[in-house]
Amino acid sequence: xxxxxxxxxxxxxxxxxxxxxxxxxxVSKADVVVGYKYYFQFIEPYVKSGCQCIDxxxxxxxxxxxxxFALAQEGKDVVVISSGDAGIYGMxxxxxxxxxxxxxxxxxxxxxxxxxxxxxxxxxxxxxxxFQKAASLLGCPMGHDFCVLSxxxxxxxxxxxxxxxxxxxxxxxxxxxxxxxxNDRYWQLHRLIEIxxxxxxxxxxxxxxxxxxxxxDETVTLTTLGEFxxxxxxxxxxxxxxxxxxxxxxxxxxxxxxxxxEKGEGARNKGQEIMMQSFRTIHSEMQNPDVPVWRxxxxxxxxxTTVDFGMEQCLWMDERATEILYNKVKDGxxxxxxxxxxxxxxxxxxxxxxxxxxxxxxxINDPRSKQxxxxxxxxxxxxxxxxxxxxxxxxxxxxxxxxxxxxxxxxLVRKGQMQPVGIIAAPVGFVHVCESKHAVKTLxxxxxxxxxxxxxGSNLAATLCNAILTFDDAGQLKPGRDL
Numbered sequence: 001x002x003x004x005x006x007x008x009x010x011x012x013x014x015x016x017x018x019x020x021x022x023x024x025x026x027v028s029k030a031d032v033v034v035g036y037k038y039y040f041q042f043i044e045p046y047v048k049s050g051c052q053c054i055d056x057x058x059x060x061x062x063x064x065x066x067x068x069f070a071l072a073q074e075g076k077d078v079v080v081i082s083s084g085d086a087g088i089y090g091m092x093x094x095x096x097x098x099x100x101x102x103x104x105x106x107x108x109x110x111x112x113x114x115x116x117x118x119x120x121x122x123x124x125x126x127x128x129x130x131f132q133k134a135a136s137l138l139g140c141p142m143g144h145d146f147c148v149l150s151x152x153x154x155x156x157x158x159x160x161x162x163x164x165x166x167x168x169x170x171x172x173x174x175x176x177x178x179x180x181x182x183n184d185r186y187w188q189l190h191r192l193i194e195i196x197x198x199x200x201x202x203x204x205x206x207x208x209x210x211x212x213x214x215x216x217d218e219t220v221t222l223t224t225l226g227e228f229x230x231x232x233x234x235x236x237x238x239x240x241x242x243x244x245x246x247x248x249x250x251x252x253x254x255x256x257x258x259x260x261x262e263k264g265e266g267a268r269n270k271g272q273e274i275m276m277q278s279f280r281t282i283h284s285e286m287q288n289p290d291v292p293v294w295r296x297x298x299x300x301x302x303x304x305t306t307v308d309f310g311m312e313q314c315l316w317m318d319e320r321a322t323e324i325l326y327n328k329v330k331d332g333x334x335x336x337x338x339x340x341x342x343x344x345x346x347x348x349x350x351x352x353x354x355x356x357x358x359x360x361x362x363x364i365n366d367p368r369s370k371q372x373x374x375x376x377x378x379x380x381x382x383x384x385x386x387x388x389x390x391x392x393x394x395x396x397x398x399x400x401x402x403x404x405x406x407x408x409x410x411x412l413v414r415k416g417q418m419q420p421v422g423i424i425a426a427p428v429g430f431v432h433v434c435e436s437k438h439a440v441k442t443l444x445x446x447x448x449x450x451x452x453x454x455x456x457g458s459n460l461a462a463t464l465c466n467a468i469l470t471f472d473d474a475g476q477l478k479p480g481r482d483l
Contacts, residue, residue, distance in 0.1 A: 006068050007078070008087075008124045010023065010086040012133070013083065013133040014041075015214035025127050027081075030047070030051055035053075035054075035081035039082075039225075058393075083127075085127045092124045134213045134220075134477045138253040139208075141255050143259070149176070150177075150178040169195055176239070180230070183284055186483055189203075190230050193230065194229060199284045201244070205241060274480075275479045275480035277479055278430075294322040297474035302315050302451070306455075314452040321447040336358065337465065340384060343462075349470075349483070361391075364389045385405050395420060396422045398423075414415070422447045424464045428457040
């Protein structure tokens with residue numbers, strides 16, 4: 001009897017240009033080709049005269065494999081075709097499962113190898129996978145670590161699929177998605193998007209999807225995770241979700257490998273990469289991550305600085321305060337920042353100040369403040385605020401140490417001697433701290449960010465100020481630009 005052989009061939013996503021020479025050669029020599037009839041059109045030019053093409057119908061993979069074995073037992077050279085790569089959601093695993101000894105069932109030991117008798121030789125020829133073809137049409141989205149998921153729960157419980165989705169999101173993998181949607185499976189892709197956003201993937205993350213990749217009615221679409229509409233895809237579509245470093249350029253989807261990370265304008269340095277990873281972790285662990293960006297951004301900064309998730313409860317701010325204050329930076333009405341102590345001034349990011357043309361002022365070491373404090377019988381912090389009111393009455397006032405400074409700001413505003421563009425109130429301690437924060441809340445016309453209760457400090461006040469100065473990075477959750 002002739003040597004029995006089954007070749008499992010991946011014929012690529014659908015165009016003849018994407019079929020490998022090795023697959024063309026084996027198809028041209030086959031006695032029998034077994035597969036789903038839709039795929040025969042792609043190999044028809046290469047099939048030899050007299051070759052038998054056997055269609056087992058859609059969703060008849062088991063019967064297809066059984067027929068291939070039966071034909072091989074007759075001594076025929078059999079080729080089983082799969083679209084894309086035969087080993088990726090294709091026929092190769094099924095053929096090998098059928099050839100291998102059965103796994104143990106209900107505690108019974110596996111039968112010894114060879115119990116089924118000597119089977120045919122099995123050869124797998126790789127093909128271009130649909131996700132590879134889709135990626136090439138989109139640009140280079142798979143440039144770094146990636147994973148491939150199927151949303152079909154026909155063979156895999158949804159609970160298992162969801163754990164894999166969450167792992168992909170947490171691991172910051174570029175993710176290719178097969179079987180994203182069908183008539184019966186309409187909600188699973190919506191759930192995937194929800195999980196990715198919950199785990200900190202930015203709404204601005206690039207998403208590309210390709211329908212009928214490599215075929216005549218191919219369509220290629222590039223969007224973002226926030227704008228992606230799952231209703232636009234079907235079972236012939238491959239979806240690719242980028243990682244935190246992916247971006248778009250000239251309608252191309254790019255995931256950088258990292259060679260130019262520290263070169264060129266806008267490149268990320270190591271400190272920024274660490275800060276971005278920290279923000280993703282914080283966002284994934286927050287009790288209530290689904291808050292508006294104007295609240296989320298300073299909250300992430302506050303938790304990052306203090307490692308205190310209690311900030312979710314004690315960080316208070318006026319409606320859209322961060323956005324309003326950043327708009328004042330953009331329109332030029334916020335050009336000066338006054339702090340109560342030098343530690344706050346030191347913590348405000350120098351790169352951001354230079355980039356935005358903003359000056360920081362602190363009067364705590366000004367001889368005039370000591371003289372005024374001695375003459376008036378007030379604290380040095382109060383004297384600092386009085387001096388600042390004379391020179392920069394419309395600055396952003398940032399208090400991270402002294403509640404007396406905050407009380408003085410309230411008094412000067414009520415007297416009409418200053419009108420700050422905004423106030424960050426984060427004094428810390430046990431004496432009059434809470435009261436000073438209650439007082440500043442009465443300044444209804446001034447946008448404020450307040451750390452309620454006894455908590456606060458210079459580092460916290462500075463990071464809240466940095467959150468305002470970098471609010472244009474909030475949409476993509478990309479902190480640390482000015483590190």
